[in-house]
Amino acid sequence: MSTLTEPLDRNWLQKQWRHVRLWRRFFAQAVVRETHYRAHFLTTLLVGLVQLGLGIVPTLLLFGFTQDVHGWSRAEVIALVGVYQIVTGLIATFVAPNMNRMTSYLTEGELDVVLLRPVSSQFYLTLRWINVAELTNVASGIVVLVIGLVQSDLAPGVGQVLQAVVLAGCGLVLLTAVWSAMSFLAFWLQSVGPIGVVYLSMVEAGRYPLVFFPVAVRTFLTFAFPVAFATTFPVRALAGDLNWWPVALGVALAVVAMTLVRLLWRRGLLTYSSASS
Amino acid sequence: MSTLTRNLRVVRRMTAAEIAQQSVYRGAWIIFMLANICMPIISLLIWRTALANGAQLPVDERYITTYFVLLGFVTMATSSWMAAFLANDIRLGKLSSWMVRPASLLVKFVANNLSEKFLKLFALVPMIGIVWWIFRDSMNIPAGAGRWALFAVSIVLGAILVFTIDILIAALAFWMDDVGALVQARVIIASVLSGAVVPLALMPSWSRGFVDHQPFRYTVSFPVEIVAGQLTGRDLLAGLGIQLGYVVVLAVIARLVWAAGLRAYSAVGA
Numbered sequence: 100m101s102t103l104t105e106p107l108d109r110n111w112l113q114k115q116w117r118h119v120r121l122w123r124r125f126f127a128q129a130v131v132r133e134t135h136y137r138a139h140f141l142t143t144l145l146v147g148l149v150q151l152g153l154g155i156v157p158t159l160l161l162f163g164f165t166q167d168v169h170g171w172s173r174a175e176v177i178a179l180v181g182v183y184q185i186v187t188g189l190i191a192t193f194v195a196p197n198m199n200r201m202t203s204y205l206t207e208g209e210l211d212v213v214l215l216r217p218v219s220s221q222f223y224l225t226l227r228w229i230n231v232a233e234l235t236n237v238a239s240g241i242v243v244l245v246i247g248l249v250q251s252d253l254a255p256g257v258g259q260v261l262q263a264v265v266l267a268g269c270g271l272v273l274l275t276a277v278w279s280a281m282s283f284l285a286f287w288l289q290s291v292g293p294i295g296v297v298y299l300s301m302v303e304a305g306r307y308p309l310v311f312f313p314v315a316v317r318t319f320l321t322f323a324f325p326v327a328f329a330t331t332f333p334v335r336a337l338a339g340d341l342n343w344w345p346v347a348l349g350v351a352l353a354v355v356a357m358t359l360v361r362l363l364w365r366r367g368l369l370t371y372s373s374a375s376s
Numbered sequence: 377m378s379t380l381t382r383n384l385r386v387v388r389r390m391t392a393a394e395i396a397q398q399s400v401y402r403g404a405w406i407i408f409m410l411a412n413i414c415m416p417i418i419s420l421l422i423w424r425t426a427l428a429n430g431a432q433l434p435v436d437e438r439y440i441t442t443y444f445v446l447l448g449f450v451t452m453a454t455s456s457w458m459a460a461f462l463a464n465d466i467r468l469g470k471l472s473s474w475m476v477r478p479a480s481l482l483v484k485f486v487a488n489n490l491s492e493k494f495l496k497l498f499a500l501v502p503m504i505g506i507v508w509w510i511f512r513d514s515m516n517i518p519a520g521a522g523r524w525a526l527f528a529v530s531i532v533l534g535a536i537l538v539f540t541i542d543i544l545i546a547a548l549a550f551w552m553d554d555v556g557a558l559v560q561a562r563v564i565i566a567s568v569l570s571g572a573v574v575p576l577a578l579m580p581s582w583s584r585g586f587v588d589h590q591p592f593r594y595t596v597s598f599p600v601e602i603v604a605g606q607l608t609g610r611d612l613l614a615g616l617g618i619q620l621g622y623v624v625v626l627a628v629i630a631r632l633v634w635a636a637g638l639r640a641y642s643a644v645g646a
Contacts, residue, residue, distance in 0.1 A: 142557070149564055157419065157574050164578075165431035293407040300414035307418070311425045 178247025184240030269349035270329025286367035390487035420444035550637030571597030
């Protein structure tokens with residue numbers, strides 16, 4: 100038992116560890132909650148499957164008219180749709196439930212309560228709520244990825260799988276950072292509810308390989324709205340087309356993006372004048 | 377005063393009131409319209425790449441470009457979003473207060489639909505204009521005002537058709553507790569069969585007969601085809617005839633279902 104005078108964390112590492120333990124609690128609580136709403140679980144699964152099917156329709160039609168597009172075969176694009184489904188499924192599970200609450204946090208004064216807690220407020224606002232049912236979309240994404248890989252005769256080695264996982268992870272972090280930045284605009288714009296709609300429709304570009312777009316759009320989708328790291332680069336890594344430079348670039352970009360979002364959050368907090376008191 | 381003119385006057389007044397109210401959210405309309413043209417632009421770029429890469433499509437680059445540039449406008453102009461709201465009003469008993477008023481509850485939804493579309497136009501038309509200008513070299517621009525007039529007529533008919541389908545789905549709330557799943561199913565089915573995801577011209581040949589004659593084609597694809605495609609005078613006449621036929625048939629069914637629903641309605645919270 101620690102006394103009240105003792106500091107909560109003695110060093111930086113303990114502070115991070117405390118956040119990890121806290122997040123595990125959030126997750127455990129979300130799982131318990133999900134067991135109470137089994138119909139929600141089932142509908143999320145069904146809707147996810149239908150949307151996955153519909154998302155593949157344009158790709159299937161496209162490859163009915165041609166064998167390959169800029170070096171991508173149908174099987175490779177299907178593998179890419181699988182990766183897309185995995186990454187967007189993870190975002191829908193861990194990030195989306197929080198981003199959709201951002202407006203109410205800021206305009207209803209709920210942020211006041213968060214700021215009083217002995218926890219990083221940005222951590223809390225970005226990762227507090229978890230929608231476990233969306234993990235079914237991650238599972239279906241894995242199935243589609245495996246189907247795509249088998250059909251395309253790709254047999255990635257351990258190094259390539261590692262590259263792909265790191266790149267997809269960077270994509271996940273980058274896309275989360277972009278959505279966070281868009282949501283934190285609520286500090287200045289009051290209502291950002293609809294920004295999630297724009298974000299989700301732009302993420303759709305990740306269903307297709309980067310080379311399907313004109314050069315200017317490719318740059319945009321790599322550096323400004325980095326869906327390229329979430330889908331195109333991991334699949335190219337699995338195909339053995341990449342060395343470690345893009346991986347290093349992805350990690351560097353992820354660090355820069357997280358730092359920028361952190362700064363934006365700090366800047367936003369300065370302008371925040373409680374809505375409840 | 378006849379019922380029709382009175383209803384029209386009510387719609388006009390309520391639309392004006394809704395516009396005044398909804399213009400508070402003008403920032404949100406701009407953002408929504410931005411999202412509205414995202415998907416068509418992504419699709420446009422993808423299919424142009426496929427064409428440039430040598431894909432043998434049944435349509436040419438001008439068709440694809442014109443189709444996707446106009447798509448965002450037509451989906452907005454013919455859209456309806458009231459099914460869930462109307463079903464709620466029925467389920468929660470808000471319909472009761474309208475039954476003693478001299479106008480139908482549906483009038484409120486007509487006014488809401490018209491006012492939001494009016495405001496969205498201001499956000500959407502400049503965006504479509506910019507995309508049009510970027511791709512101006514490969515756009516189909518039909519000669520003569522006739523096609524544009526038909527385009528306008530077809531959009532109005534398409535809008536009525538979608539609105540009627542929404543009434544039909546929402547009216548099931550008179551007998552069912554939750555129509556949420558049906559609303560969602562309609563959205564998903566319509567997104568493919570209306571041509572909002574992929575132009576119907578690109579659908580495989582074995583599906584032709586069904587795809588060309590099902591009602592959802594006349595909610596989005598057909599109006600766009602009038603401008604983008606090479607429909608002959610005969611095709612146009614037949615298309616408009618079928619569209620009008622669907623509007624009339626569904627409107628009659630909706631009217632019957634609505635009337636039956638009102639008789640079955642037992643107010644909640646009265």
